[in-house]
Amino acid sequence: MLQSGFIQIYHKNTNAICAELNAGLLAPQACISPKFLYDGLGSKLFAAICELPEYYPTRTEALIFEQYRAEIARSTGRGSTLIDLGAGNCEKAASLFSALQPVQYVPVDISVDFLREAVECLRYRYPQIRVTALGMDFSSALELPDAVRSDKRLFFYPGSSIGNFTPEEAAAFLGRVRDACRADGGLLIGVDLIKDEGLLYEAYDDAIGLTAAFNLNMLQHLNRLLGTNFKPRDWRHVCQFNASESRIELHLEALRSVTVTWDDGERRFSQGERIHTENSYKYTPEKFLQLLERAGFAHVNRWSDPHGWFMLCHAQAV
Known part of the structure; x- marks a missing residue:
């Protein structure tokens, strides 16, 4: 049977969460972290x-994995400790198990209950792989427990989640990944590239409203965490492209004037006022390679799709 374990590093610090949310809601431009x-x-x-x-x-990243699977495996090598940052349902990493043949798989996610469910599904599908799941927030610190093998660490950060960080934040985050790699480690990362704005709007404001529901669900989460009285029906999902910053922005916009209250504060939102909930930065290949170099990575191999929409990079820690 699969050797598996679950280490819960992230524990809800109610005071810290409330302080962070309070500051975001009361900022001149209200904003909430996408986490x-x-x-x-x-x-x-x-x-x-x-x-x-x-x-x-x-789908574009999946096509890259499929087309270049053998090349990716040659670049990363086999038998790694595969550390999957923001693992979600673990399916992206699992699609590479046969090629990369990791000796240990370490899915990491802040959504602890969802990760537990995903790991339970892996238990029967991949009995040959040791799984050590980490419930943790890796956005500001990346300290791995001793249960994670220290040799040949391959960090996996797919889906262009790196775009949630500003370029400065991304450089700092990648530097922490570099430090955690150790001498023989590396990073396999997906990066969304600059493209036609129409494609971006379709992707982040889909026709059946799933992204809108995803964004609006944050308000219900805030109600539980902070005790706010948000009513999702008072808000709408807004997607816009900020060309000067080369990023898609997600906002929640008040449909009418509303006053939101919670234990330690309140704020009146005028009709049309927004809460900024997420950024997704888009890069040129050159800009992202500079970011990797700045963070202490080198010897980069990269793959892309025929349209040049998306890029996958394997970089070695130096």
């Missing part, structure tokens, strides 16, 4: 978004 999109329901909604025909990152 609060991922409660149990939010994680399931995002998994459904990845199945949408409009959501090109998932």
